[in-house]
Amino acid sequence: MLQTLLLSLGFGLITASVLAIAAVGITLQFGVTNYLNLAYGDLLTFGVYIAFVANQRFGLNIWLGLLAAILLTSLLAWLINLLILRPFTDRGTSRVIMLVVTVGVSLILQNVLLALFGEQFQKYAVDTGTPLHLGPFLFTPLQLGILGLAVGTMLAIHFLLRSTRLGKAMRAVSDSPDLARISGINTRQIVNVVWLIVGGLAGLSGVVLALNVVTFTPTLGFGFIFVIFAAMVVGGIGSPYGAMLGALVVGIATEVSAVFLPSEYKTAIALVILILVLLLRPQGIFALRRHA
């Protein structure tokens, strides 16, 4: 029993890594644009299939596929904002209607992928390597790679937010777009750059998610978006550091739940966490100071 618990704790760490990258991305976007984006999960799926094409159709190494996924998803997110979302936000569309618009984007993205790739399960050609014992845990080199990518991404985001002009401007826009604008920050440009970063993070997290769950279909991201929301909400909406902690909580909770419940309910556990936190503690479990 203890053995299975420890093992699932290890899986939880990996799931948390995937989740942390994704949750930081959506938190940055929500902080700056101030509307929830249901199409985010499908951006992840888009990245998944970019890497799939690179890996399986062109025979490239999965890490090259990952790079392609990051770049192209980044571009796609930027384009979606430019062509679809910005015309709405420029007119001052309410965030409720923006949510409906992102539902439309989600339907389009998900079904374009479905039309192109079909609903059969796909997988990458990748060598997971022989599992290694690290203390009580058992990790494949691939899983360690995912863990390393997540830690690297978190450090990069931390550096970006704390030590660069861009990151400071992002935090300023997130706090108050109006104040940022009169302080001379080009908010429109910041929003554009944020979409590039968000797309990149979506592509990255999508591919590592697919590596982690091994097989995937075009609905992968839409199923995962609510787990991402759960991580974001647990950490306190709009707080990137909270999102990292939230990812840890939700990632471990979902994997450990699989010890006690059929694994089909993993996502449902995340959904229950999402609902409970929104109802009981909407500021997030950690409730970091908003103006960090």
Add this chain to the structure above:
Amino acid sequence: MPPFFFYLLTLATFAVIYGVLVIGLNIHWGYTGILDFMYIAFVAVGGYVTAQLGLPPAQPAFGETYVLGFNWSFFPALLGGGLAAVLLALVAGLLSLHRLRNDYFSIVTVAISLILWTVAGNATPLVNGWDGITGVPQPLADVLNLDPNGYGLFYLGLCSVILILVYLFAQRLYSSPFGRALRSVREDEIVAQGLGKNVFTLRLRAFVIGAFIAGIGGGLLVTYVDAFNPSAWTSPETFFLWAALLLGGSANNRGAMLGALLVPVLFAEATRFLPNFYSPEFVNASRYIVVGILLILTVRFRPQGLIAERRLRIPKRKLLPLAASIASPGSVAPDRTEPNAVSSLLSLERTSSESEELHNGR
């Protein structure tokens, strides 16, 4: 009769049933402004319960398991389906309707819908899991003893009668003082609250009423298609209904019915004739792509929908004395105003371009 007739009959029946469903959603979103993304779950619960109440007890020997199986006749079963949806709406609404901002509420509703979907699929004893329920009893089939076409016509008639009843009820609701209060909540919760409306109770009541209609529509749908499993009520189905309502016209029941005819029936059926050249999922996927594009274009270029909500312009000479009567509570309001209209009126003053009707033209 030719097969083409049967095809048209099928389309007409779907259009009528979807009409019922979209009117229910209209009460949530169009009337009250509740961002309900779990609507399909109400439809599913209504469908499952209607079917199960009508079916004989499950026979696990034939690989079918479900919990109810009471052999009820159709109308009590349909009512049971509606009431089951009401129960779900009460639970969901009491939990979350008063605590959350509208966009977070919508996330909670999708989450509830997905949890129910997961449970329905995996907890096989409840509703026979992923295989779903089949052989739903057809109302009065044994009494009427008609051929398939004749029975199809009969069922279309039955659904039409229910659609008309639902439509009349929804129209009545719209123009009632309660309906006006709902619209004041939709326009501006804080103003409605400031004028003494209990926003939470109003929203909860609207949520429950819409869910009842969804449950009834679900019962009709499942009885018609005769088989129902979780793949028939995935989240995108909710957005199908949303697209229908937004395209047809929010807060207008004729618009809702038009949307029900256009989106799930005409557009969805039109894609059926696309060449299936790329992958087996191409047709089905293109259907949702069309719905997504429609959703975005509607919100962008015609947010009021094809048939806009009928809002009466109030002439200034009537507005001014009214505003004065609100400002000084002692004075007598013009006799044609009703207390409930005040809340709608105040909210309309904030957005002067959008007038709210004061008097219904009943």
